[in-house]
Amino acid sequence: MNSKEKIVILGGGQSAVYAAKEIRNYDNKVEITIISEENVLAYERPPLSKEYITNKKKLDDFIFFNSEFYSKNNINYLKNTKIINIDFQNKILFSQNNNQFLYDKLLVATGSLNRKIDPNIKNNYNKFLSLRNNEDSDNIKNKLKESKKVLIIGGGFIGLEIASSANELDKEVYVVEMNDQLMGRSIPKKISNLCKKIHEENGNKIYLNTTIKKINFYNNSYEIKLSNEEIIFVDLVILGIGSIANTELFKNKDIKIDNGIITNEYCETSQKDVYAAGDVSNFFHPFYNKYIRLESYQHAQNHGICAAKNILGIKEAYNSIPWMWSDQLNINIQLTGLCDDFDEILQRGENIEEGVIDFFIKDKEIKGACGIGVKGKIGRDIKLASKILEKKLKINVSNILDKNFNLSKMLKKV
Amino acid sequence: MNNENLNWHFVQDSDGIEDEDIIRFDLDDKTFCIYKLQDGFYATDGICTHEAVHLEDGLVMDDEIECPMHQGIFNIKSGKALSPPACDDLKTYPVKVEDNKIYIQIS
Ligand SMILES: Cc1cc2nc3c(=O)[nH]c(=O)nc-3n(C[C@H](O)[C@H](O)[C@H](O)COP(=O)(O)OP(=O)(O)OC[C@H]3O[C@@H](n4cnc5c(N)ncnc54)[C@H](O)[C@@H]3O)c2cc1C
Ligand code: FES
Numbered sequence: 235m236n237s238k239e240k241i242v243i244l245g246g247g248q249s250a251v252y253a254a255k256e257i258r259n260y261d262n263k264v265e266i267t268i269i270s271e272e273n274v275l276a277y278e279r280p281p282l283s284k285e286y287i288t289n290k291k292k293l294d295d296f297i298f299f300n301s302e303f304y305s306k307n308n309i310n311y312l313k314n315t316k317i318i319n320i321d322f323q324n325k326i327l328f329s330q331n332n333n334q335f336l337y338d339k340l341l342v343a344t345g346s347l348n349r350k351i352d353p354n355i356k357n358n359y360n361k362f363l364s365l366r367n368n369e370d371s372d373n374i375k376n377k378l379k380e381s382k383k384v385l386i387i388g389g390g391f392i393g394l395e396i397a398s399s400a401n402e403l404d405k406e407v408y409v410v411e412m413n414d415q416l417m418g419r420s421i422p423k424k425i426s427n428l429c430k431k432i433h434e435e436n437g438n439k440i441y442l443n444t445t446i447k448k449i450n451f452y453n454n455s456y457e458i459k460l461s462n463e464e465i466i467f468v469d470l471v472i473l474g475i476g477s478i479a480n481t482e483l484f485k486n487k488d489i490k491i492d493n494g495i496i497t498n499e500y501c502e503t504s505q506k507d508v509y510a511a512g513d514v515s516n517f518f519h520p521f522y523n524k525y526i527r528l529e530s531y532q533h534a535q536n537h538g539i540c541a542a543k544n545i546l547g548i549k550e551a552y553n554s555i556p557w558m559w560s561d562q563l564n565i566n567i568q569l570t571g572l573c574d575d576f577d578e579i580l581q582r583g584e585n586i587e588e589g590v591i592d593f594f595i596k597d598k599e600i601k602g603a604c605g606i607g608v609k610g611k612i613g614r615d616i617k618l619a620s621k622i623l624e625k626k627l628k629i630n631v632s633n634i635l636d637k638n639f640n641l642s643k644m645l646k647k648v
Numbered sequence: 649m650n651n652e653n654l655n656w657h658f659v660q661d662s663d664g665i666e667d668e669d670i671i672r673f674d675l676d677d678k679t680f681c682i683y684k685l686q687d688g689f690y691a692t693d694g695i696c697t698h699e700a701v702h703l704e705d706g707l708v709m710d711d712e713i714e715c716p717m718h719q720g721i722f723n724i725k726s727g728k729a730l731s732p733p734a735c736d737d738l739k740t741y742p743v744k745v746e747d748n749k750i751y752i753q754i755s
Binding site: 618 | 699701702705707715718732733
């Protein structure tokens with residue numbers, strides 16, 4: 235790249251900062267600017283629903299890189315700067331505080347936005363909390379201090395992680411989920427039911443196939459009528475009804491959007507010199523030969539790194555096998571690959587203590603694996619599953635079923 | 649020789665241990681991992697520096713150990729944290745094998 239070229243990275247999350255770091259690894263001359271609406275340097279989001287709420291970690295413990303890192307690497311980091319408009323033709327970003335930023339290459343890494351629906355609760359929406367950033371987590375933490383009973387609307391990952399943290403803080407927790415299982419369709423039902431059982435054993439009350447019919451607010455307390463006619467009283471309501479790609483800025487702009495910004499395997503969007511990475515992008519995955527949008531820690535980082543290379547002209551296709559985790563109560567859930575296209579499911583492990591993993595098999599190949607277990611008990615096999623599936627190795631059913639068979643042997647045979 | 653004096657602690661026999669195997673070793677209230685790599689045995693603290701999970705359930709790949717919780721990666725020989733969310737290094741310990749017996753030095 236021409237040394238005077240300006241690379242602008244829009245967003246202050248994981249994808250953004252790892253992209254900046256990678257660009258600098260390869261090129262010490264180009265101008266790099268990160269623009270973030272947040273007023274703190276980029277940090278990991280997973281602790282926001284977990285150790286930050288339970289006071290086991292402070293924000294400083296999970297900042298990706300400190301300010302010295304950015305100055306040492308000559309990366310301009312603009313905090314408190316929300317971009318509200320974009321002119322692709324003239325390559326200009328416009329901020330809320332009336333500044334303009336020119337770019338030669340732009341990486342969009344604006345992440346996700348929390349979903350705000352459910353007409354029955356709309357009137358009360360402003361009173362409810364939701365979680366996306368550190369300020370939201372501070373709010374939840376403070377409100378939890380004054381609350382005894384908490385309702386979480388939505389049984390997705392983040393909702394259940396908050397439920398787990400609230401449980402740890404000795405709150406009475408209710409989770410209401412409209413579907414017939416927790417954590418949506420991305421997690422197989424069996425694994426999701428095992429997770430539900432753990433929550434229930436720890437005292438959390440979980441309602442499936444249930445919606446909120448009515449909410450009344452009296453004397454700092456909510457009376458909640460559920461669709462099964464049950465009435466519960468709580469002093470705090472948290473919404474965790476999923477998220478969507480944060481493409482607000484691109485409404486009516488000349489860039490292809492469909493469940494996120496469409497990108498090819500090189501992180502390129504339909505707009506020249508504009509790339510996208512992380513939660514915001516619905517990317518083409520050559521291994522699966524389809525478009526996928528992921529909200530996961532590992533993906534955000536790897537995708538940002540891949541975008542950085544492509545921005546610099548080092549052509550590299552993004553082919554990472556998806557992987558994500560969730561920690562709830564004393565358990566860890568992990569998912570690798572895709573678990574939606576299979577002709578057989580093989581279960582490895584019998585109980586939570588040793589870990590239970592479902593392997594999704596098609597044409598004798600692993601396509602995905604999802605497991606739940608006491609912390610540390612599933613990670614090894616999940617990682618081996620992703621290596622085996624990446625190599626498209628044919629499996630032997632009895633080896634997968636036999637917990638005593640070391641799956642790494644399958645990799646050594648080749 | 650007197651192993652105790654030099655803070656060498658007997659772990660177990662080295663027979664039958666394959667490359668990439670991990671042995672957990674507990675001493676008082678401390679816990680360690682001993683790894684068999686191609687060029688010998690190495691040891692680190694047993695608990696991941698990110699959160700309290702034991703690395704005995706992790707995956708050894710070449711000279712690296714990957715944590716089973718969040719795939720944080722450490723170099724086994726240097727203890728260096730190589731991949732987030734792990735960012736603090738692991739402590740490493742000398743290991744020796746004498747007469748098919750593995751010892752770890754904990755001072
Ligand atoms: C509470 C929580 C818990 C999670 N737990 C896990 C977990 O346990 N495991 C896991 O694998 N994943 C987890 N995730 C998901 C993971 O954190 C995300 O996938 C990852 O953060 C995505 O990174 P990103 O860089 O794409 O976007 P983000 O991290 O969301 O960053 C987007 C950035 O862009 C900024 N931005 C957006 N629009 C503008 C604008 N117009 N102008 C300026 N700045 C803008 C935002 O403020 C933000 O700083 C969790 C997410 C959350 C919210
Ligand atoms: S506990 Fe080891 S990486 Fe998180």
